[in-house]
Amino acid sequence: MDAWWQCEVPYPFVPQEILNATDSVRASLPNRYCDPKVAADLFEEVIDEFLLCDDLGMNVLAVEHHAGINSLLGANPVLVGILARQTRQVRILSLGTLISLRKDPVRVAEEYATADVISRGRLEIGFVKSGGTEMASNNANPVNNIERYWEAIDLIKKALSHHDGPFSWEGKHFTHRHVNIWPRPWQQPHPRMWSATGDPETAAEVGRRGMVHVLVLRGPDGTKRAYAAHRKARAELGLPKVTTDNFAYAAFVYVGDTDDEGLRVGSKLLWFLHTSLKSAPQYSRFLPGNAPPEAAPQVYRTAPKAAPGAVLSAGQNAARLTSISAEQAMAQGILFAGNPDSVYKQVMNFYDQVGGFGHLSLVGRSGFMTHAESEKSIRLFTKDVLPRLREIKPVTVE
C-alpha cells in the first residue's frame, strides 16, 4: 500500500461569530476575512510539510477547492508546479484541477504536462466532480457538470497522448480546433489518472476506464459499494480484473506517541466537518443537478421523510458529517487516530471491511492543527506505520 499526504490549506482564522452569522462559509464569505499575511504563513508551513514528506518518502497530494475557509487551493496548478520543482523523490497527485469548472481543458493538459516534465515523471492526475458552492464561484452550470467532466477528461487524455501535430476537437461542451501541446508529458502515454467519486454510476465509469478510484470520507459501506460498482462495470464489459492498486481511500489520520495524544490532536481534524462544510441551501439541496428531480420530496421539504436504502448524494453525506464526534468518526472509518500501532490496526481493519485498497490518503492537517503537530504525525507515520503498510502488496480483487 502507498500513502499520500494531503492538506487542503484551510483558513480557520475567521471569528466564530462571523461563521455563525453567515449562511455559507464557502462561495459567498467576503475575502476581507482572509488576511494575505496569515495565508502566506499557512502556505509556507504546508509546503514545508509536503517537503518533509518528500524527505521521509511519503507521496503528496494537492487538492483544489474554491472560495472558502475549507481551502485556499483554488489555483491548484500553482501548488502542483511548486511541488514538481521542490520535491525530489516522491510522487505528486493533483486531485485535482476541477476540470468541469475550467473553460479550456487543453490549458489544463498543458499545465499537467509541464508539471510532469518538471518533476521528471512524478505527476499523477486526479479528477474531481466539484461541489455545489464551486458551481457558483466558477460560473459553472451544475446540471450538465458530469458531461463536461467526462468530455474534459477525454480531451485532456488525448492532448497528453497525441504527438503527431495539431488535432481538432469539436465536442458537445468543448471546442478547440488546433490542439498541440508543448511540452508533451514525461510519462507515456500519460501520467496515471485518478477519479474521486462515491456515486455508483460515476464509479462504474471510473471502473470501465481503469482509473484509480478514490473515496473520500465515505466510511466502509459507501466505499465498498463504490468499489463494487467499479469492479462490476469492468466485469460486464469483460475487462481484466483490477488489483487493489486501483482503489484508494482518503480519511483523517493523526499519529501521536500515544492513543490519547493521537485522538486528542486528531480530533482537531474534525473542524473540517464541523465548521468548513456549512453551505447555503441554494448551493446544496436546492442546487439544480444536485439530486435527481425524483428526490425532491426528500430534498425540498424542511423535514423530509427518510428514503430507506438510498445512496447519499455528496451533499447529503456532508450534512451527515457536520455533527459527528471523534469516537463516531473513528467507528465509521473516517478518522484513523492513535499511536502508530493503533493507526495501523484501524487502517487494516478498514482495509478488510472494504475488500482492500492500495492507496491511503491522509487528510493530515486541518482546522487549528499546528505545523508542529502535523510534522510530528508525518514523522511518526512514515517511521512506524508506512513501512508496515508498504508490505501490503496489490492483490487481484475478486
Next chain:
Amino acid sequence: MSAGLVVGGIDVEVVRRGAGHPVLLLHGMQTVDPRAPFLEMLGQHAQIIAPSHPGFGRSRRPADFETVYDLVHFYLELLDALPHEKLTLIGLSFGGWIAAELAVKCRHRLDGLVLVDAFGIKVSDRETRDILDVFNTAPQEVRRLSWHDPVTWAPDLDTLADDELVIRARNWESLCLYGWNPYMYNPQLKRWLRRITVPTLVVWGASDGIVKPPYGRAYSELIPGSRFELVERAGHHPEIEQPRAFVDTVVKFLNR
C-alpha cells in the same frame, strides 16, 4: 381540458382553456398551474394554449436539447403545427424571453405580443445585474423578491404533494440548463427587437424584485410602438397575484 401535442417527435403536455381567438401562453420559471384563476378569466375571452416547455412539467426534453435556441426552434415548429393563421403570443418571465425571440423571427404568424415580467435582454452596465440570480441567492430572499405578498402567494414546499415537488425540481433543473449562462438573456436579442412589428404590450408587476419595472420599460422602448403597463400590488407573477387586473389589461389589449 388538457390534451398533449407532439411536435417534431417531442411530446409536450398542454393546458387548454376557453374558446375563440388563439393565445399561445409560454410559462415562466415554473409551469402554469392548471388551477390558476387567471386561466379561467382569460379563457372567457380567448382560447388559451399553454404548453410546458420541453424539460418542464411532464414534457419530454430530448437529450441534445439544452439551449434557448432549441426552445425557440421547438416553438417555431409548434407554430407550424397549429392550424390558426395568426395567434397572440403571451410570454411570462423566462417564457417572455422565448416569446420575444419568436416575435423577432416569426412576426407573420402573430397578431400580438404580450411580455410579462420577461427575461431575455441585457439592459444595465456590466457590473449591474438586471435579473436576480435565482440559483445563487438564498431561497428565502428569492421568495421575498418574487412576490408583492409572499406570505399569501409563495408556495409552501412542506405542504406541496410529492409529484408537485418533483415537477418543481424538474422545472428548476431545466431552467438552469437553459438559462445559466449568459444568465437569462441573449446578448444578441436586444439589437433585433426592432423587427417586432406586431402590436406589443409589456406588462410588469410593480413590486417585481426578480427583474424590476425599469427593465420592463427599457424592453418596451426597444420594441417599436409597444405599450408598457404596470400591475400594482404584484411581484414577478402578476397573473397569479392580481389575476383580475392582469386579465383586464391583457383583454383590453386583445380587444384593441
